[in-house]
Amino acid sequence: MAQVVRLAAVDKTYAVRTRAGRVRRRRREVRAVSDVSFTIESGEMVGYVGPNGAGKSTTIKMITGILTPSAGRIEVLGLTPTVDRRRLTRRIGVVFGQRSQLWWDLPLIDSFELLHHVYRTERARHDANLAAFTERLDLGGFLDVPVRQLSLGQRMRGELTAALLHDPALVVLDEPTIGLDVVSKYAVREFLSETNRERGTTVLLTTHDLDDVEHLCRRMLIIDRGRVLLDGAVDRFKAEHGNDRTLVVDLESAAEPLPLRTGQVLRTDGPRQWIRFDRRRTSAAAVIAEVTAAGAVRDLAIEEPDIEELIRRIYASRTEGSPGDGVGL
Amino acid sequence: MADGLRVYRLMVAAKIRSAWQYRTSFVMFLFAQATITSLEFVTILLLFDVVPDLGGWDRREVALLYGLATLPFAASDLIISPVERLSVHVRAGTFDRFLLRPASSLLQICAMEFELRRIGKLLPAVAVLWWAMAGVDVDWTPSSVGLLVLALTSGTVIYSALWIATASLSFWIVATQEATNAVTYGGQFANEYPLHLYPGWIRAVLGWIVPLAFVAYVPAVALLDAPNPLALPDDLVYASIPVAAATLVVSLRLWSLGIRHYQSTGS
Amino acid sequence: MSRLWWEIARRSFRRASSYRLATASGVFVNTVFGYLRASILIFVATAAGGSIRGQSATDLATFAFVSQGFIMTIGAFGDHELAERIRTGDVVIDLYRPADLQLWWAATWFGRSGFLALARGIPPVVLGALAFDLEWPDPLWHWLPFLASVVLATTVGFALRFCSNLLTFWLLDNRGVEQLLTVLISFFSGLVLPITLFPSWLERIARALPFASMIQLPTELYLGRYDGMEIVSVLAQQAGWAVALLLVGRAVLRAATARVVIQGG
Numbered sequence: 001m002a003q004v005v006r007l008a009a010v011d012k013t014y015a016v017r018t019r020a021g022r023v024r025r026r027r028r029e030v031r032a033v034s035d036v037s038f039t040i041e042s043g044e045m046v047g048y049v050g051p052n053g054a055g056k057s058t059t060i061k062m063i064t065g066i067l068t069p070s071a072g073r074i075e076v077l078g079l080t081p082t083v084d085r086r087r088l089t090r091r092i093g094v095v096f097g098q099r100s101q102l103w104w105d106l107p108l109i110d111s112f113e114l115l116h117h118v119y120r121t122e123r124a125r126h127d128a129n130l131a132a133f134t135e136r137l138d139l140g141g142f143l144d145v146p147v148r149q150l151s152l153g154q155r156m157r158g159e160l161t162a163a164l165l166h167d168p169a170l171v172v173l174d175e176p177t178i179g180l181d182v183v184s185k186y187a188v189r190e191f192l193s194e195t196n197r198e199r200g201t202t203v204l205l206t207t208h209d210l211d212d213v214e215h216l217c218r219r220m221l222i223i224d225r226g227r228v229l230l231d232g233a234v235d236r237f238k239a240e241h242g243n244d245r246t247l248v249v250d251l252e253s254a255a256e257p258l259p260l261r262t263g264q265v266l267r268t269d270g271p272r273q274w275i276r277f278d279r280r281r282t283s284a285a286a287v288i289a290e291v292t293a294a295g296a297v298r299d300l301a302i303e304e305p306d307i308e309e310l311i312r313r314i315y316a317s318r319t320e321g322s323p324g325d326g327v328g329l
Numbered sequence: 330m331a332d333g334l335r336v337y338r339l340m341v342a343a344k345i346r347s348a349w350q351y352r353t354s355f356v357m358f359l360f361a362q363a364t365i366t367s368l369e370f371v372t373i374l375l376l377f378d379v380v381p382d383l384g385g386w387d388r389r390e391v392a393l394l395y396g397l398a399t400l401p402f403a404a405s406d407l408i409i410s411p412v413e414r415l416s417v418h419v420r421a422g423t424f425d426r427f428l429l430r431p432a433s434s435l436l437q438i439c440a441m442e443f444e445l446r447r448i449g450k451l452l453p454a455v456a457v458l459w460w461a462m463a464g465v466d467v468d469w470t471p472s473s474v475g476l477l478v479l480a481l482t483s484g485t486v487i488y489s490a491l492w493i494a495t496a497s498l499s500f501w502i503v504a505t506q507e508a509t510n511a512v513t514y515g516g517q518f519a520n521e522y523p524l525h526l527y528p529g530w531i532r533a534v535l536g537w538i539v540p541l542a543f544v545a546y547v548p549a550v551a552l553l554d555a556p557n558p559l560a561l562p563d564d565l566v567y568a569s570i571p572v573a574a575a576t577l578v579v580s581l582r583l584w585s586l587g588i589r590h591y592q593s594t595g596s
Numbered sequence: 597m598s599r600l601w602w603e604i605a606r607r608s609f610r611r612a613s614s615y616r617l618a619t620a621s622g623v624f625v626n627t628v629f630g631y632l633r634a635s636i637l638i639f640v641a642t643a644a645g646g647s648i649r650g651q652s653a654t655d656l657a658t659f660a661f662v663s664q665g666f667i668m669t670i671g672a673f674g675d676h677e678l679a680e681r682i683r684t685g686d687v688v689i690d691l692y693r694p695a696d697l698q699l700w701w702a703a704t705w706f707g708r709s710g711f712l713a714l715a716r717g718i719p720p721v722v723l724g725a726l727a728f729d730l731e732w733p734d735p736l737w738h739w740l741p742f743l744a745s746v747v748l749a750t751t752v753g754f755a756l757r758f759c760s761n762l763l764t765f766w767l768l769d770n771r772g773v774e775q776l777l778t779v780l781i782s783f784f785s786g787l788v789l790p791i792t793l794f795p796s797w798l799e800r801i802a803r804a805l806p807f808a809s810m811i812q813l814p815t816e817l818y819l820g821r822y823d824g825m826e827i828v829s830v831l832a833q834q835a836g837w838a839v840a841l842l843l844v845g846r847a848v849l850r851a852a853t854a855r856v857v858i859q860g861g
């Protein structure tokens with residue numbers, strides 16, 4: 001299979017000026033991305049995960065040709081992004097979750113029509129694509145509504161269509177599900193995996209929502225403080241790190257940490273206690289049963305580990321020298 | 330190229346459709362723009378109430394100068410000045426979008442920020458130029474009309490280059506819009522009066538540093554039989570062509586340098 | 597309560613002072629226009645035999661720079677913040693605060709003006725004096741009526757823009773109105789041409805409008821055109837406009853509030 005994206009030892013440093021004293025400014029180098037290397041094969045669907053400020057967006061901008069790397073090499077679809085930017089734009093689609101490429105005051109359909117001319121797609125292909133996306137994303141009801149009046153979920157469906165109408169070989173999505181309700185999130189994910197499956201579109205998406213990755217991607221890259229921490233199969237990663245769950249219980253009154261067999265109390269805050277358990281060894285039902293037996297419970301919830309928590313664990317397991325960190329590296 | 334213009338036309342049409350949704354504001358803006366431009370000419374007429382001539386030039390002659398200064402400005406204001414919004418896009422991070430599409434970023438920003446209401450400036454400019462041409466002591470032969478067209482064209486190019494060049498600066502520094510307005514709006518204002526009214530050092534700036542004198546004064550001297558205390562040769566008007574070409578090349582170069590800078594800093 | 601207005605004004609002053617590069621670039625534009633206007637006026641005065649209607653070339657050059665100096669202070673070009681809050685609906689929060697909306701925005705306006713008076717008022721005049729002969733208030737106590745007059749001009753500027761901003765409640769997009777108001781101000785205040793150079797019928801009209809209170813009258817006080825009781829009467833005229841326009845603002849605000857209450861924002 002052909003390589004769609006290739007990064008080799010890519011660095012990106014910014015000069016940041018901070019005010020030091022009344023007039024003087026201090027110049028400081030900030031390394032946003034450091035020694036990042038990976039390749040993405042044609043047809044892959046890869047999650048690029050990390051906390052805010054980890055360097056996700058910087059990487060995306062370098063891949064799409066908006067930013068030049070300070071060092072290292074980038075190749076996308078056989079082109080060097082910043083050098084061949086205009087040529088590359090025809091072959092990639094980009095969605096920035098928090099920025100729109102649609103025409104704010106005009107009906108959604110007008111944006112698609114304009115993009116048809118901007119990308120110079122063939123009429124027949126454009127119409128066929130638009131019809132397919134309209135059906136699949138259920139756009140029919142609001143094609144004639146000005147973008148400013150769309151809900152966030154509707155707008156994101158519009159953005160996806162806008163990014164894919166010209167049949168790009170690679171789609172890059174920066175936080176496509178941010179702020180979306182559950183139904184829209186589901187629709188976006190369904191659409192992306194169908195597109196990937198049926199059209200063979202390569203998909204790279206950044207997110208800080210592990211749920212997205214779990215539902216969409218076989219492979220994930222975790223980035224933290226500008227470095228790739230881990231590159232491997234989502235399944236194996238979950239098997240290694242993703243089995244811990246936290247049961248949050250609110251007791252009737254403040255109490256000592258509950259003595260439990262099935263789990264372990266991580267911390268307490270008044271009547272609230274956080275209990276960690278491994279879902280491979282025990283079921284949630286068993287933990288809940290034991291907790292309710294130990295004291296009167298007013299409310300409870302189960303939390304999956306978030307990305308910050310997982311990263312903390314990866315670091316922890318590395319410093320402990322445990323073999324568990326060998327995932328895909 | 331033809332494709333680029335097609336995309337430009339479509340995007341401008343889309344922008345006009347958007348603006349038309351706020352009709353009241355649009356009409357008021359149009360009216361305000363026309364009034365501002367007219368009042369600048371009214372100011373000149375009021376000066377003629379105080380003195381019989383401006384540096385030896387009569388009403389119609391200054392009106393021709395005003396037309397030569399204002400019509401190209403209004404044209405570049407309509408088509409190219411939207412580029413001024415670059416600073417807003419750079420600050421908000423929305424400039425990226427233009428780099429992700431297969432069309433010139435300059436063309437896209439000019440189309441996206443196009444405002445039809447700016448056409449309000451063209452109307453008084455055309456009217457005054459017409460009035461001046463009718464009354465001024467010039468034989469409107471093919472060659473003098475050709476000279477006029479040359480002046481209007483190179484003037485539009487020079488102003489446009491100034492818009493592009495000053496806007497490009499926001500790739501490097503933010504919050505300079507007022508300073509760049511001093512060059513564009515200030516230059517336009519300066520051009521409405523005969524150059525020989527200004528002290529020598531201002532003349533030097535307008536002739537050599539920001540070549541605004543070539544927009545209106547130099548062609549006006551060539552066309553009119555008005556006093557020429559600076560003794561500029563009539564043939565200097567042909568220098569407007571290379572001057573316009575040079576400023577355009579420099580400004581486009583600045584723009585692409587700016588893009589490259591943006592790509593290395595992302596802000 | 598007065599402590600609140602002071603705190604708002606102080607913050608507004610500080611916020612305005614944080615845009616250093618913008619301030620420098622604004623000084624540049626005011627100075628450029630000062631140079632151009634002064635050159636033209638000096639040329640015209642010289643051509644007319646040294647003075648026009650009792651104003652010397654130096655008077656007119658001074659007029660150009662002093663007016664460029666305080667157009668920003670009086671807010672001749674307006675401010676969109678309140679209109680923006682009305683458009684987005686955030687103004688509802690302001691209306692529910694137990695503080696008067698007009699006074700709130702006045703405090704903001706004056707805080708910013710205070711900064712602009714220092715940072716953008718003085719430099720263009722100083723830079724103008726480097727290239728041209730300019731006058732200074734003489735005798736020295738003429739500074740007092742001039743400064744009082746600038747404060748009143750700032751009040752008039754505020755009162756006008758407060759009304760035009762409030763029109764957003766009815767228009768949704770008030771930028772057209774703002775632009776028209778800017779046109780009226782720049783022509784009838786004496787900004788583009790001192791109204792003493794207008795034909796006498798037009799000068800009479802200009803003097804009967806509130807806009808003269810914004811630039812023409814303060815600059816005339818600076819140039820010492822008035823003395824004794826005339827000074828008091830000029831200041832009284834400005835104060836009259838300020839009070840009248842502030843009262844109009846209150847009435848518009850009451851109508852706007854009623855509208856919000858009825859329509860629920």
